[in-house]
Amino acid sequence: xxxxxxxxxAMDLDVWQLRHPEIxxxxxxxxxxPDHCQLLLVFDHTLxxxxxxxxxxxxxxxxxxxxxxxxxxxxxxxxxxxxxLSWCWYIGSVEVIVDGVKSLYSQPLAQxxxxxxxxxxxxxxICQYG
Numbered sequence: 730x731x732x733x734x735x736x737x738x739a740m741d742l743d744v745w746q747l748r749h750p751e752i753x754x755x756x757x758x759x760x761x762x763p764d765h766c767q768l769l770l771v772f773d774h775t776l777x778x779x780x781x782x783x784x785x786x787x788x789x790x791x792x793x794x795x796x797x798x799x800x801x802x803x804x805x806x807x808x809x810x811x812x813x814l815s816w817c818w819y820i821g822s823v824e825v826i827v828d829g830v831k832s833l834y835s836q837p838l839a840q841x842x843x844x845x846x847x848x849x850x851x852x853x854x855i856c857q858y859g
Contacts, residue, residue, distance in 0.1 A: 759810040760801065767797040768816040769827065771806065772837070780838035791816070791855060831858045 762769070768788065776784060788798055793816075801809070806825040817826070818833040826832065833854050841847045 758808060760805055760808045761810045762799055762812045762814065764813050765797055766799050766812065767793055767814060768799075768818060769809075769812075769814050769830075770798060770800040770818050770820070771803055771823075772800055772820040773802045773804075774837075776800070776838065779842065783838050783842060787851070790852075 768791070770784070784798075785795060788794060803819075803821065803824060806827065809827065812827075814827065814830045816833065817830045818835065819826075820835055820837050823834070833851065835841065835851045835854075836844075836847055841851070
């Protein structure tokens with residue numbers, strides 16, 4: 730017989746992805762980002778190949794590489810532990826904001842591919858931090 734935790738693992742869900750992990754007898758685990766992580770993309774969906782390509786180009790323009798970026802869903806932010814982030818890029822509604830970092834806000838990358846105004850808005854946000 731499978732436990733609730735085993736069922737979640739079988740569905741490729743981590744406990745921290747739950748809104749109430751205590752229901753399953755688990756404490757909220759602290760999410761530790763690697764020390765070299767400079768940018769956190771807060772987005773609830775997996776990036777498509779085309780979105781990942783655009784994301785990579787935006788990172789390059791910020792003088793960052795893919796190893797310096799991580800993605801978390803919005804629901805995971807309360808579990809974020811100590812970090813060395815410089816940037817937090819929020820896509821979608823924002824309920825929890827990471828303090829002490831430069832914040833960017835945009836529409837989903839899929840909507841930015843053919844939208845120069847959206848790209849320009851994001852670039853202005855990046856540039857405002859000089």
